[in-house]
Amino acid sequence: MSDSSNYEAASAGGPQSVAEFGEGHRSFISRFQHALHVTPSLVPLIVLVLSIVIFGLLLGSKFFSPFALTLILQQVAIIGIVGAAQSLVILTAGIDLSVGAIMVMSSVVMGQFTFRYGLPVELAIICGLAAGTFFGFVNGWLVAVMKLPPFIVTLGTWQIILAWNFLYSANETIRSQDIAAEAPLLHLFGERVTIGGAVFTFGVFFLIALVLLLAYVLRHTAWGRHVYAVGDDPDAAELSGVNVRRTLIQVYMLSGLICAFAGWALIGRIGSVSPTSGQLSNIESITAVVIGGISLFGGRGSILGMFFGALIVGVFTLGLRLLGADAQWTFLLIGALIIGAVAVDQWIRKVSV
Numbered sequence: 001m002s003d004s005s006n007y008e009a010a011s012a013g014g015p016q017s018v019a020e021f022g023e024g025h026r027s028f029i030s031r032f033q034h035a036l037h038v039t040p041s042l043v044p045l046i047v048l049v050l051s052i053v054i055f056g057l058l059l060g061s062k063f064f065s066p067f068a069l070t071l072i073l074q075q076v077a078i079i080g081i082v083g084a085a086q087s088l089v090i091l092t093a094g095i096d097l098s099v100g101a102i103m104v105m106s107s108v109v110m111g112q113f114t115f116r117y118g119l120p121v122e123l124a125i126i127c128g129l130a131a132g133t134f135f136g137f138v139n140g141w142l143v144a145v146m147k148l149p150p151f152i153v154t155l156g157t158w159q160i161i162l163a164w165n166f167l168y169s170a171n172e173t174i175r176s177q178d179i180a181a182e183a184p185l186l187h188l189f190g191e192r193v194t195i196g197g198a199v200f201t202f203g204v205f206f207l208i209a210l211v212l213l214l215a216y217v218l219r220h221t222a223w224g225r226h227v228y229a230v231g232d233d234p235d236a237a238e239l240s241g242v243n244v245r246r247t248l249i250q251v252y253m254l255s256g257l258i259c260a261f262a263g264w265a266l267i268g269r270i271g272s273v274s275p276t277s278g279q280l281s282n283i284e285s286i287t288a289v290v291i292g293g294i295s296l297f298g299g300r301g302s303i304l305g306m307f308f309g310a311l312i313v314g315v316f317t318l319g320l321r322l323l324g325a326d327a328q329w330t331f332l333l334i335g336a337l338i339i340g341a342v343a344v345d346q347w348i349r350k351v352s353v
Contacts, residue, residue: 033348040293041305043344047291047337048308048315055319062322066198072314076288077189077203078103078266080310082281083288084210085258087306088251090289091218092231093298094143094150096252098135099259100281101161106132106263108165111174111273114183121183129260135161136256140249158282165275176271190268203265207307210258214303227251231298287334288313291341312337 035042055063062068082099089096110128113119119127135157142153179186189203218224226247229237234244262281267273292309294301313334320330 033350040295040300040348041302041308042293043341043348044292044305044308044312048312051312051315051319055315055322059319059322063319066196068318068322070198070200070204072311072318073204073207074199074201074269075317076310076314077201077207078262078269078278079281079284079288079313080207080307081203081210081262081265082259082285083292083306083310084207084214084303085255085262086282086285086289087292087294087301087303088214088227088255088258089150090231090286090294090296091227091298091301092248092251093234093296094248094251095154095286095296096139096150096255097154097282098139098158098161099255099262099285100278100283101158101165102132102135102256102259103263103266103281104275104278105135105161105165106260107267107273107277108169108263108275110186110264110267111179112169114186115174115178121185124183125185125264128263129257132256132258132260132263133253134256136253136259137249139256140252143252144245144248169273169275171275173275174273179267179272186264186267186273187271188268189265190271201268203268206261206265210261211303211307218303223247223250228299231300233299284313287338291334291337293341293345295345296342309341 082103085099086096106128109131110121110124113124113127114121139150139153139157142148143150189201189206191202193200193202193205218227226237226242229240229242230244230247237247238244266278270277288310289301289306290296290309291312292301292305292307294305316333316337317330320333321327
């Protein structure tokens with residue numbers, strides 16, 4: 001074969017050959033970075049497994065007992081449900097500071113409508129769910145139609161709903177004994193089921209079912225793809241035929257509905273209806289979302305990652321408590337995890353898809 005023929009053959013296969021060479025000789029760090037980019041929930045899963053192993057080695061059977069492991073699930077059930085609501089909003093590049101207030105407001109509506117107005121408990125629960133959905137709609141309308149920043153909108157509605165909770169309930173707590181005697185359905189999510197020595201509440205089952213349902217919807221439905229598209233680039237999503245306004249309003253309404261379910265679960269968790277409960281839920285939900293690998297810039301992450309993030313918080317909280325460490329160490333380590341999670345997210349975002 002002549003030299004010119006050799007050159008032409010090399011030229012024809014050149015780009016493919018170079019691409020294959022580059023792909024085959026990528027460094028381990030580069031491949032690992034790409035894997036994290038493709039599967040964002042991998043980071044919190046690795047952290048969760050490592051934290052379980054470390055506390056298991058330090059505490060032994062005390063940590064690995066069925067009671068301790070299911071206690072973690074019981075403790076993170078409320079935060080996980082609220083975190084699912086927060087995840088939907090953050091995936092659209094927004095943020096919802098009112099999730100905790102909506103949760104408590106919904107529980108107050110359920111309790112007050114039952115005991116103050118004498119409504120059947122089933123109807124009172126429906127009213128509480130509707131109230132949460134309505135305030136979610138208000139948030140969504142202000143963000144999508146009025147074009148106000150999500151942070152400012154939800155900061156304002158958080159304060160308004162928080163004040164309404166205290167004014168409407170007159171800062172009164174409906175006691176657990178009264179609920180158990182007259183409206184036991186309000187305690188539904190607090191009911192316990194024992195399986196092989198492990199104790200689960202209906203709230204835990206609801207959290208797991210919610211996470212699995214949302215994971216499927218976000219990954220395998222057109223609406224889920226629209227949510228990611230809006231968070232990634234709303235202008236490009238609009239040009240692609242996505243109704244950005246409608247999607248945003250639907251996301252905030254669904255977030256409000258999920259928070260209302262969290263309010264129902266909160267009654268089962270603490271046993272009473274109190275306007276002072278769940279004060280840190282908004283911050284704790286954001287913590288679970290960030291540690292779970294959902295990007296605050298929107299368009300990337302998964303509900304499963306949030307679930308792992310919530311479990312990480314639960315593992316650290318219980319593990320340090322069993323070790324007898326000061327509670328402040330929990331805040332210190334969780335704070336470090338938050339900063340680390342954001343740093344990892346920035347590093348992963350540098351990967352070109």
